[in-house]
Amino acid sequence: MDCLSFRTGSHALDMLFSHRYNAYQVTDPCLYVVYVVQLFITGGSYVLKEFATIRYEISRHNKQLGVTPDLVKEMGFDVKNLKSLEEEYDSMVKTVDTDNWKNIRGPRPWEENTTEYKEMIERRISEEKTKRRI
Numbered sequence: 001m002d003c004l005s006f007r008t009g010s011h012a013l014d015m016l017f018s019h020r021y022n023a024y025q026v027t028d029p030c031l032y033v034v035y036v037v038q039l040f041i042t043g044g045s046y047v048l049k050e051f052a053t054i055r056y057e058i059s060r061h062n063k064q065l066g067v068t069p070d071l072v073k074e075m076g077f078d079v080k081n082l083k084s085l086e087e088e089y090d091s092m093v094k095t096v097d098t099d100n101w102k103n104i105r106g107p108r109p110w111e112e113n114t115t116e117y118k119e120m121i122e123r124r125i126s127e128e129k130t131k132r133r134i
Contacts (some may be wrong), residue, residue, distance in 0.1 A: 052134045083091075104120050 072079050104116055107114055107117050
């Protein structure tokens with residue numbers, strides 16, 4: 001009898017339980033890795049399936065209820081007005097001068113601040129001050 005056998009007092013029961021223990025005992029160390037990987041794959045797929053079903057159940061539930069931005073506002077939640085991509089692009093084109101610009105690379109941490117970069121920073125600060133005054 002090995003030290004892992006169960007001590008029940010009866011020799012027959014000890015043999016029965018030790019036989020069952022030895023049947024499930026892994027002798028090859030590589031099998032430990034195989035068992036862990038199998039458990040990870042099957043457990044991970046189960047968890048992902050559960051999360052996916054919850055996601056789709058919620059979206060289907062919202063569609064069935066007919067949740068609209070007006071209904072959400074009535075409930076007391078704050079809904080932001082989201083601009084479409086085209087509206088955002090049009091507003092950017094109106095405000096940014098794309099014909100006259102100069103590409104200035106910012107300094108790297110190991111480089112000293114260049115005069116060109118310092119001038120650009122000062123110009124931006126002065127533009128911000130003039131915008132605030134208006």
